[in-house]
Amino acid sequence: SQQGEEDPQALSIQEGENATMNCSYKTSINNLQWYRQNSGRGLVHLILIRSNEREKHSGRLRVTLDTSKKSSSLLITASRAADTASYFCATDTGTGTASKLTFGTGTRLQVTL
Amino acid sequence: GAGVSQSPSNKVTEKGKDVELRCDPISGHTALYWYRQSLGQGLEFLIYFQGNSAPDKSGLPSDRFSAERTGGSVSTLTIQRTQQEDSAVYLCASARQGLGYEQYFGPGTRLTVT
Numbered sequence: 001s002q003q004g005e006e007d008p009q010a011l012s013i014q015e016g017e018n019a020t021m022n023c024s025y026k027t028s029i030n031n032l033q034w035y036r037q038n039s040g041r042g043l044v045h046l047i048l049i050r051s052n053e054r055e056k057h058s059g060r061l062r063v064t065l066d067t068s069k070k071s072s073s074l075l076i077t078a079s080r081a082a083d084t085a086s087y088f089c090a091t092d093t094g095t096g097t098a099s100k101l102t103f104g105t106g107t108r109l110q111v112t113l
Numbered sequence: 114g115a116g117v118s119q120s121p122s123n124k125v126t127e128k129g130k131d132v133e134l135r136c137d138p139i140s141g142h143t144a145l146y147w148y149r150q151s152l153g154q155g156l157e158f159l160i161y162f163q164g165n166s167a168p169d170k171s172g173l174p175s176d177r178f179s180a181e182r183t184g185g186s187v188s189t190l191t192i193q194r195t196q197q198e199d200s201a202v203y204l205c206a207s208a209r210q211g212l213g214y215e216q217y218f219g220p221g222t223r224l225t226v227t
Binding site: 004030031033039042043044045046050057088092094095098099100101102103104105106107 | 121125144147154155156157158161163168169204206208210212213215216217218219220221222
């Protein structure tokens, strides 16, 4: 079953605008990861935030995590046409020696010129 | 270095036939994962390997699905007596051992069962 649920399901913005997508989940996690998927390049890891972190930045990406609300958000600033893709959050509930990721249903982002 | 590779990239098979999907992980990655993605959907976890053992097979949808990994490297996912609902993209990913490492995904195998 899907633990993560992204919101919105689809988002259309103009180049230069910011895009915000949200993820909610149900159980305790070790960390939360965001991935991007486009038709040409497959799934690519964007950023990982650990359960004891509240905010993390990577280039134009900003991720927040609120474990009390079991939610995360991904902000893409100054969007570009190349950011057009589907974005998935993945919650890591692994134990022992390996991660176990459960992916959400994704947000389809369209950035127009 | 080389990324995760999968073969074949596309597979069309008739209902009832068996298929084998192959995954070559990044060298040195001890963890290997199989996922399934149906059209327009998120990823569904199938199974993961730590070395050659599979501690978690909980995502395999039926006993028609099996997977093995040999030499801590290549993995094959086998689907017996394929059904139309098995049609999907099958994705493989590898990662370093331990919690909190990103997974590197292959390009996937698109399986179509006619």
